[in-house]
Amino acid sequence: MPHVEPGMAVGLFGGTFNPPHDGHLLVAELALRRMALDQVWWMVTPGNPLKRNDGLPPLADRIAWCERMNEDPRVRITAFEARYNVQYTAQTLALVKARNPGVRFVWIMGADNLATFHHWQNWRGIAMTFPIAVIDRPGSTLSFLSSVMAKTFAHARIDESDAALLAHLRPPAWTFIHGPRSPLSSTAIRAGTQTARGGDVASG
Numbered sequence: 001m002p003h004v005e006p007g008m009a010v011g012l013f014g015g016t017f018n019p020p021h022d023g024h025l026l027v028a029e030l031a032l033r034r035m036a037l038d039q040v041w042w043m044v045t046p047g048n049p050l051k052r053n054d055g056l057p058p059l060a061d062r063i064a065w066c067e068r069m070n071e072d073p074r075v076r077i078t079a080f081e082a083r084y085n086v087q088y089t090a091q092t093l094a095l096v097k098a099r100n101p102g103v104r105f106v107w108i109m110g111a112d113n114l115a116t117f118h119h120w121q122n123w124r125g126i127a128m129t130f131p132i133a134v135i136d137r138p139g140s141t142l143s144f145l146s147s148v149m150a151k152t153f154a155h156a157r158i159d160e161s162d163a164a165l166l167a168h169l170r171p172p173a174w175t176f177i178h179g180p181r182s183p184l185s186s187t188a189i190r191a192g193t194q195t196a197r198g199g200d201v202a203s204g
């Protein structure tokens with residue numbers, strides 16, 4: 001687990017990163033700036049518990065790709081979930097919190113995950129224990145209105161102009177952050193229609 005000091009504000013950004021791309025960098029930079037975070041951890045998951053993970057490249061490869069991609073020293077690449085044998089985010093977050101007293105953690109996810117968040121293990125517990133920042137993503141912009149999570153915790157949503165307060169608020173507290181958006185996805189990169197650094201691959 002990366003080193004942190006009490007009093008720091010840290011964003012936890014879990015992902016499969018198969019492969020990482022500029023969209024992930026954009027999320028990290030937006031989160032650092034808008035929430036005045038000291039660090040963002042890219043937590044490379046052993047495998048999304050809701051997805052089929054056969055065919056997933058080895059964790060070591062995905063970590064190496066992330067390290068090659070990232071140039072910001074505030075972004076820390078970690079795969080401690082595999083080492084501690086945890087896969088569900090609720091477990092991951094409990095572990096991080098227990099090992100780092102006095103540190104303010106915020107869970108960060110793209111808007112596509114907001115739409116399915118209510119299928120996650122103990123999702124209400126996560127929302128009751130950690131502030132959450134949802135970053136806009138093409139195709140999922142309206143999920144902050146329609147998702148079960150957004151409706152259930154509508155009373156706890158703060159305006160994004162107050163995002164810098166989020167790490168210091170008592171949960172439940174969440175916000176939806178709009179900003180520059182990236183159309184990139186790992187799926188399209190694997191399919192060969194986009195590149196990790198952006199832009200469409202010309203067809204034909």
Ligand SMILES: Nc1ncnc2c1ncn2[C@@H]1O[C@H](COP(=O)(O)OP(=O)(O)OP(=O)(O)O)[C@@H](O)[C@H]1O
Nearest residue numbers: 014015016017023109110113137182184185186187
């Ligand atoms: N372009 C993007 N804009 C905003 N958030 C993104 C973007 N790409 C990925 N994310 C977010 O980053 C986190 C990790 O995503 P992941 O590694 O699964 O990438 P992905 O592009 O969504 O992959 P896949 O297409 O395989 O599902 C998730 O919270 C996801 O919502």
Ligand SMILES: O=C(O)c1ccc[n+]([C@@H]2O[C@H](COP(=O)([O-])O)[C@@H](O)[C@H]2O)c1
Nearest residue numbers: 014015016045048050088089090120121
């Ligand atoms: O805990 C869960 O039930 C759960 C369900 C789906 C996704 N997650 C986590 O959400 C993060 C983003 O997943 P993904 O597939 O969009 O890269 C990653 O850290 C996953 O482990 C967690």
